[in-house]
Structure formats: C-alpha cells, structure tokens
Amino acid sequence: MSLASPLGSTYGARLSAYLTTYEDFRKHRKRTNKFLLKLRHDLNLVTRDTRNYQDKEKTSAISKEEYAADARHGELLLLLAERDSLFASEIKSLLEISGDKLSSYKKLMVSKLKKAVSTCTKLLAITEDEPNTIKRIELYVYAALTQGVYSVNKKRWEEALYAFSVARCGLELLATQLVEDDTNALYDRTLIDELLDTVVDPSLNLAVSQGSVVETTSDLRTVARKHCSDATVSYLAPAVGLIASVDDSFVQEVEEEEEVSKTVVWRDHEANIYNDELSIKIIRLNRTNWKSFAEANDYDSLYSQWSALVDIHTGDLAKSKDEDDEERVQDGAVLLTYLKYNMLFTRLKRDLLLIDQLNAQSISSVSKRLHSNKDVLRLYSAVVSTVDELKDLPGVYNDEDLFESLENMGRFFTVKRSVVIADSYSLASKFPEALKIYAQIERTFDASGTFYKVDEFPYDVTSNTQAQSLTEEVSRRRSKTQSLAQFVRENSTNAKVAIDDVFQFSIARNTVSNITNVLQKGHISPVLSKAVLFDIAFNYISYTSGAQPEPAPHAAVDDVEEKKKGGFFGIFGR
Known part of the structure; x- marks a missing residue:
C-alpha cells in the first residue's frame, strides 16, 4: 500500500480482494490492521502505556511538518480511515444477511463511519501543502465518499448530495488524467468506473430522490456540477477549487438560460438524448464555425472533441446494456451512429487538408516531389479506409442513397x-506508364449526371461538382501525357543493332550473300584469332568483291550430304 494513489490503496485494494461477504470484509480489515501495526512501529508512533490513552496517543498529533518530512504519516491516517470504513462495511454486510436488525450494530456502524470521517478531516488538514494536485484530489474524493456514506446512514440528504457530487466531479476529472501508455491505466479506469457504477451514482440517485429540491434533470453529471459548489460540508469545499485548477469544465454548472436540445436528427432518424452533458457539447460542436478553419490542426481539436463524445456515449451504453426499453435502446444506437458519423467526417476533412498542404508546397526537385507524393498516397489510403468505416456504421447500409x-x-x-x-510516373519521364493509368481511369470512372445522391456531406469533403471536375481533369492529363509519350518516342535516339538489318551498310549484296554460302571458295588469310570456333572460321574466310557466285553441281552436293564425317566437329579424323 502506498499514498502514491490513495484510491488505489483503499478502494483499489477492496476491488482486488473481491469483497462480497462480511467474512471477506473482516479478513481484509485484519490485513489492513497488520499493515497499520507495522507502519506505526516504523514511524515510532506506538503508545505502549495504555493508561490515559487519549492523552498519550501520538496519531492525532501528526502535523504538516511531520507529513512533509515523511509522507508515510499521511498513509497512516488514510489506512486508519480505511480500517474504520471496512469495519462499517463488515457490519452492514452482516446486518443484510441477519434477520435481526440490532440497533447496537447500527450504532456501531455509524460510529465507525463517523470516526473515519474525523480521520479524513485530519488527513486533509496535514496534506494541504502537498504539491501533487492529482494526489490531493484523490484524497478529497476518498473523503467525499466516506462523508457521503456517513450522511446517507444519518439521512442527511443535502450533505450526501453535496459529498457525492464532489466525488463524481473528481472521479470524472481523474478519468481524463489517465495515461493510456501506462500499464496501470486499465486498472485505474476499471476502478473509477466501478466507483461510479456501484457507489457514487446509486447514492446520488438516492440523495436526489430523498432531497427537498426537485431536480429538473435526471442526468447525474448535470446534478453533480450543480451541487458540487453547495459547500454543505465545509472541509470538502477546497476540492472544487482543486478540480477547477486542472479543468474547470468539470465543476461548471450548466447555464439555465442556455437552450439544450434533447434530440438529434441523423438522416430520417430522430433520437432522444438522455445525457445533458452530451446534449450541451453536441450543440457547442454544431455551432463551431468550421468554415473559418484553414489548417489541419484546427480539425485535430474538433476530431478530439467528437471522439470524446463517442467515448462518453459508449460508456453510457455499457451501463445500460440491460435496458428493457426498446425505444431507449434504439435512441442510443442512432445517437452512436450520429456521433461516429460526424467524428469520421472530421477525420476525413483533416486528412484532405493535409493533402492540400503537401500539394501546395513549392518543391523544385523531382526527387523531393516524388517523396512528397508518397505521403500523399499514404493519406489517400487513410481517406479510403475512413470511407469504408463510414459504410460500416449501423444504419448506413439500409439507407440506399447514402x-x-x-x-x-x-x-x-x-x-x-x-x-x-x-503524375509520379510523368515526373519520372515514364510517360507510357502514366498514359496507361489515365486511360484506365477514363474508361472506368464516369461522374456524369448525379454522382452523389446525397445533397451534401459534412464539412464539404466532396461534391458532384468536384467529381465532374475530376473527370475533365483526367481527360486533359491523358491528352497531355499521350502527346508527351508520342514526342519522346519519335525523338528517341536508339538505333537498330546490326543484326536486325545486315543490308543497312553500303556494301555489295553479293558479298553479304556469300557469307551464308559455305560452298563458295574464298581467300584465306591469317588474322589474330579468338578462342571461339565460330570466330576462327569467320575471320579466316574472305571473299572477292567482284566474284560471281557459281552454282554448285547437284551430284557434289549429294556426295557431301551423304558423306559421314567423324571426329570432333569434323576437325579431327575418324
């Protein structure tokens, strides 16, 4: 156990121990007691003389200075409060399974909770100068949870409403501070969700239903933001300032004069919104003047906000997965599609702006432009993948036009x-390859008529006009590339090799013909030879330019054909 994470050391340890029965709570309380005993010895806070214990015990005298010198003093107070809370939970669990509602047990449970609240008050006092704001917020959340449970048992509904409102605002803030790459992030997220689902929200609903003030909304986020500043319990009041110092949106009350729409419309579907925070943020996002955005970074922020709304709504759906109201389930599905639809189009627009920025760069070097085109191709691949995600959204397939x-x-x-x-092939002077691509596009892509049956897309990512312009642009580039390819081909300096046409040189045709007539006698003269049989024969034979070819006698030819030669290629004898 450690004060590095007060909630992890207390409620996190409970979650890991799977406490369900009173025996489980008792075992866990005893483990905590053993750890406390060791910690007292380490800090030299053991009171051996138990006579007049209240005057001699050292725990209540722990000061800020001692905490500053050794943070384990704060850990000691935290675990003392946790031990008393566990004792109260143990008694509560015992009363739930017991048929006898003994008033003595109830009084003991309440007294233990009261003692835990007193210890929390002392803990918050000595940790006022703690430099870690998140740790202080966790301590206030733990104290608010303890105070809330005590107030519910005492039926002080205003105090309970305030305490659990502070706890909820603090937990929402802590959830946003989790580092995704941290190995403990998943555990911390589970702990926060568990506290909200099993402790805070049920108690907050109970306090709202039992309170004297009738709430105009059932959204607990809105209720918590409204009552977190009531300051009904004075020692918890600094928590609101601490939360606001990190992100004041978690403690800002929704302005009543602000008109909040409770519905959204996606295509022909209308869905009710049951989360006021979601309603307000959707309205604010829809009011964003995105047409004034000129940089891709502007859409990064917008995309993050839509993504956060998707996370909030996904969490709401997970909590209500056992909902029996079919209409509410349908509303949740439509709202999820609406949020993801806008989120994906925001990402689409951002990537298209990045492509425009890359194309607008002034690059004189061909190699650098080709390198830039690689990034453009990667972005276009991401754009196509985003479009595929849009097609996979629930409800899209059934909308034929969309x-x-x-x-x-x-x-x-x-x-x-x-x-x-x-274009990259053209830059590399490979015009035939570029021409093939343009010709293929021209054959297969036709944007004439109504290319898109939807009137417009979010953020104007594309339109029928752009599709028709692309068709015309491809036609122009194909004509230009065809001209360049033909020009390069006609001006090519590559000549035929001699073997393709032996008659291209200015020599007598008879001389050339004699080369293949092995029966014509020629003049043999020595030349430097190569170690190749064919070259030896060829270089030793020459012909007279003016000689006329003489037809060979048929008989002689027949004799030559019938005569069998022996040896190695006829060079050596039999």
Whole structure:
C-alpha cells in the first residue's frame, strides 16, 4: 500500500480482494490492521502505556511538518480511515444477511463511519501543502465518499448530495488524467468506473430522490456540477477549487438560460438524448464555425472533441446494456451512429487538408516531389479506409442513397490516388506508364449526371461538382501525357543493332550473300584469332568483291550430304 494513489490503496485494494461477504470484509480489515501495526512501529508512533490513552496517543498529533518530512504519516491516517470504513462495511454486510436488525450494530456502524470521517478531516488538514494536485484530489474524493456514506446512514440528504457530487466531479476529472501508455491505466479506469457504477451514482440517485429540491434533470453529471459548489460540508469545499485548477469544465454548472436540445436528427432518424452533458457539447460542436478553419490542426481539436463524445456515449451504453426499453435502446444506437458519423467526417476533412498542404508546397526537385507524393498516397489510403468505416456504421447500409454515395466517394478518392501515381510516373519521364493509368481511369470512372445522391456531406469533403471536375481533369492529363509519350518516342535516339538489318551498310549484296554460302571458295588469310570456333572460321574466310557466285553441281552436293564425317566437329579424323 502506498499514498502514491490513495484510491488505489483503499478502494483499489477492496476491488482486488473481491469483497462480497462480511467474512471477506473482516479478513481484509485484519490485513489492513497488520499493515497499520507495522507502519506505526516504523514511524515510532506506538503508545505502549495504555493508561490515559487519549492523552498519550501520538496519531492525532501528526502535523504538516511531520507529513512533509515523511509522507508515510499521511498513509497512516488514510489506512486508519480505511480500517474504520471496512469495519462499517463488515457490519452492514452482516446486518443484510441477519434477520435481526440490532440497533447496537447500527450504532456501531455509524460510529465507525463517523470516526473515519474525523480521520479524513485530519488527513486533509496535514496534506494541504502537498504539491501533487492529482494526489490531493484523490484524497478529497476518498473523503467525499466516506462523508457521503456517513450522511446517507444519518439521512442527511443535502450533505450526501453535496459529498457525492464532489466525488463524481473528481472521479470524472481523474478519468481524463489517465495515461493510456501506462500499464496501470486499465486498472485505474476499471476502478473509477466501478466507483461510479456501484457507489457514487446509486447514492446520488438516492440523495436526489430523498432531497427537498426537485431536480429538473435526471442526468447525474448535470446534478453533480450543480451541487458540487453547495459547500454543505465545509472541509470538502477546497476540492472544487482543486478540480477547477486542472479543468474547470468539470465543476461548471450548466447555464439555465442556455437552450439544450434533447434530440438529434441523423438522416430520417430522430433520437432522444438522455445525457445533458452530451446534449450541451453536441450543440457547442454544431455551432463551431468550421468554415473559418484553414489548417489541419484546427480539425485535430474538433476530431478530439467528437471522439470524446463517442467515448462518453459508449460508456453510457455499457451501463445500460440491460435496458428493457426498446425505444431507449434504439435512441442510443442512432445517437452512436450520429456521433461516429460526424467524428469520421472530421477525420476525413483533416486528412484532405493535409493533402492540400503537401500539394501546395513549392518543391523544385523531382526527387523531393516524388517523396512528397508518397505521403500523399499514404493519406489517400487513410481517406479510403475512413470511407469504408463510414459504410460500416449501423444504419448506413439500409439507407440506399447514402450507401451508394459513400461507395462513389470511395471510388472518387481512389481515382485521385491513382492520379497522383500517374503524375509520379510523368515526373519520372515514364510517360507510357502514366498514359496507361489515365486511360484506365477514363474508361472506368464516369461522374456524369448525379454522382452523389446525397445533397451534401459534412464539412464539404466532396461534391458532384468536384467529381465532374475530376473527370475533365483526367481527360486533359491523358491528352497531355499521350502527346508527351508520342514526342519522346519519335525523338528517341536508339538505333537498330546490326543484326536486325545486315543490308543497312553500303556494301555489295553479293558479298553479304556469300557469307551464308559455305560452298563458295574464298581467300584465306591469317588474322589474330579468338578462342571461339565460330570466330576462327569467320575471320579466316574472305571473299572477292567482284566474284560471281557459281552454282554448285547437284551430284557434289549429294556426295557431301551423304558423306559421314567423324571426329570432333569434323576437325579431327575418324
């Protein structure tokens, strides 16, 4: 156990121990007691003389200075409060399975909770100068949870409403501070979700239902933000300031004059929103003047906000997965598609702006432009993948116009990617290859008529006008590339090799013909030879330019054919 994570050392340890029965709570309390005993010895806080114990015990005298010198003093107080809370939970578990509702046990349970609250108050006092803000927020959350449980048992509903509101705001903030790459992030996320689902939200609902003030909303996030500043319990009041110092949005009350829409419309479907925070953030995102955005970084922030809303709604759906109301389930599915639809189009627009920025760069070097085109191709591949994700969203396949439009959008960006490849071939002076690509595009891509059946897409990522312009652009580039390919071919300096046409040199045809007539007698003269049999024969034979070819007698030819030669290639004898 450690004070590095107060919630992990207390409620996290409970979660890991799987406490369900009163015996489980008792065993865990005894383990905590053993650890406390060792810690007391290490800090030399053991009171051996038990006479007049209240005057001689050293725990209540722990000061800020002692905590600053050794943080284990704070850990000691935290575990003392946890031990008393465990004792109260043990008694509660015992009362739940016992038929006898003994008032003495109830009083003992409440007294243990009261003692835990007192210890938490002391703990918060000595840790005022703790430099780690997140650790202090965790301590306040633990104290608020302890205070809330005590107030519920005492039926002080206003105090319970305030305490659990502070705890909920703090837990929401802590959930945003988790580092995804941290190995403990998943465990911490599970702990926060468990506290919200099993402790905070049920108690907050109970406090709202028992309170004297009628709430206008059932959304617990809105309720928590509204009541976290009530300051009903004074020692918890600094928690709101600490949370606001990190992110004030978690403690800001929703302005009543702000009109909150409870529905969203996606295509022909309308869905109710049961989360006020979600409603407000959707309205604010829809009011964003995205047309003024000129950089891809502007859409990065917008994409993060839509992604956060998807996470919030996904969490809400997970909590209500056993919901029996079919209409509410349908609303949740439509809202999820609406959020993902806008999130994916935001990512699409961001990637297209990145492509435009790369194409707008002034690059004089061909090699650098080709390297830039590689990045453009990678981005176009990401764009096509995003379009595929859009097609896979629930409800899209059943919308024929939208599905067909998204398929054509995928074809549109695939063609633009192919155009970049063809341009790269042209830059490398490989015009025939570029021409083949343009010709293939011209044969297969036709944007005439109504290419998209949807009137417009979010953020104007593409349109019918752009599709028709692409068709015209491909036609122009194909004509230009064809002219360049033909020009290069006609001006090529590559000549035929001699073997292709032996008559291209200015020599007598008879002389050339005699080369293949082995029966014609020629003049043999010595020349430097090569170690190749054919070259030896060829270089030793020459012919007279003016000699006329003499027909060979048929008989002689027959004799030559019938005569059997022996030896190695006829050079050596039999």
